[in-house]
Amino acid sequence: MTEAVAAVEIEGVTKRFGEVVAVDDIDLAIGDGEFFALLGPSGCGKTTTLRMIAGLDLPTEGRLRIFGEEVGMAPPDRRPVNTVFQAYALFPHMTVRQNIEFGLRMRGIKGPELGRRVAEATGMVRLAGMEERRPDQLSGGQQQRVALARALVNQPKVLLLDEPLGALDLKLRQEMQQELKALQREVGITFVFVTHDQEEALAMSERIGVMSEGRLLQVGTPREIYDRPASRFVADFIGRTNILEASVESAGTVRLDSGALIDAEASTPEGSRVAVSLRPERVRLQPRGTAAAEGASLDGEVRDITYLGHAVVYEVAAGPVSVEVRVEGEVGEPFAAGDEVTVAWDRGAAAVVAD
């Protein structure tokens, strides 16, 4: 992304609706051909950001470029982007074919080229044979394919997807995740999609931008976001985690508020308040006294055991704090409620986040 021009470049964009600040001064560059997710809880400004890229909302402040061209104030019909809407927004009074043709016809494409491109798009999303049906005669998954074809047939430079899988049931959603990824590889278009489902974002995207209360908190690969969250919110929002209050003791150690001193890399100066994020599946449970020499540990007592089938979740009381430990792939339950245990983890498994 250093040389090439960004597919979408957002610079200091703010969107206010009256008194409400929906998007608060965000900067973001999305690369050409990237599969990018905007992730956050509802009302965090992710959809507004997407709508500003589409031109359905106009930024109050800031600049927005698509492949280098300033489009911040351009109406949606003058932008080289297309959108897959949340509930698909298929035209109910038109057939599948008419829906897919719409964008091409609006741009004056007709005759053999129109037919060829529509056939190509319907083939791509495996809708051949359904062209003459109406949207209400299709299943949710098929409607979602029509929405995709209707957007992709225009060969946009950027495809925007607003919670594209939100209306589908779990099984179909997982199938469509794979299909969307394959489709994106096939067409090579930049995909920007909005979701509140962190698993979906982790599974599908090359990079994720986490938003909260109108701000863009962190942008990174799924691994970076998960393993090295930049803030307490990101750590807590993505996956399950144990947040332990602490303060920085020295460059390599952090003292938990419960008193324990643990090894962890902190980037903030000595004495500053931090939080330690411990993923339940990255910590081990051992009988008291067998703690490994390397890494860090906390002593505690098993409070509660939850059996999930593929995993067992132990709730361990370590002084005033409670730590969740997730054990997978173990036969039987080696620990019982009331057992004295040690929660141990490798150095590097704990992430220290600034407050």
Next chain:
Amino acid sequence: MGPARRSPPTAGAAGEEAAAVARRRQGMLLASPGALYLLIFFVVPLGLITVYSFATRTSTGRTALSGWNVESYRAIGDDIIVGIIGRSAWLATLTTVLCVVVGYPFAYYIATRPRHVRAVLLVLVMIPFWTNALVRVFAIRFLLGSNGPASALSESLGFGTFRILFTPTAVTIGMVYSFLTFMVLPLYVALERMDWSLTEAARDLYASGAKAFWKVTLPLTRSGIVAGCVLVFVPSFGSYVVPDILGGAKTLLIGSYIARQFRDARNWPLGAALSVLLIVAMLVAVALNQRSGSGAEDGGRPRGRRRGPGRGVAEPATAEAS
């Protein structure tokens, strides 16, 4: 099937059937007062009108219920009456078209306001509707009269006095005013349930604002337009009060003509035959509306998700026509 048969395998079915019978009986009980009322005051007079339309007018202007014939229907073909029907149809069409032109942007405006503003605007639309129709029409007569404010304003602006009262223009103005509510309400209902993400999708797919309206909003609110047109056309075709007060003798319309047959001309069979004609025309219009309504999309939202007042919102349509 006997009601008391309660062998185990069919017990459920029998119980269900009994419940269905009870429900039907209850429904009939609830509907009976209204049904009785309509039977006495609608069906019976309608039947009488139909009977009278085949009766004979005696030389003294009385109606003899004997010598049944279709003479009155034949008389409808008379040049004068055809002219009156034509003029009525033309004025009703003009009224309907003007109501769409004025009402659509108005309904669009209301439907796109925030929810609490919409409620206020709708009440404002309804207020004239709750005011006595006769009072309103006389107010227009005063407004348009040669001594009225409109004329005074025109004079003070240097355009001279004008005289549009007792012309078809005055009748059209009065009719558009009287029936605009019937147009605005169904249009509002259609626009209010419009799924605006569809117009956004059209804009996103390279349609200009005007194209998006033409290709998406208009087709999806068609049911409201058709319903509004029926609700305006039918009563304005048979309209009697407005043309009578604002139109004067030169603008004789079918409604006034029928009234004349029953009162001054004492030709009840002809009046009855013309009434039957109007009713049949109305039924045809309503049937067409029903057909187009059942196939319409209703704003693009999945059917049955929302239950608004729907078609026939402005049921008191008969108030003026009577």
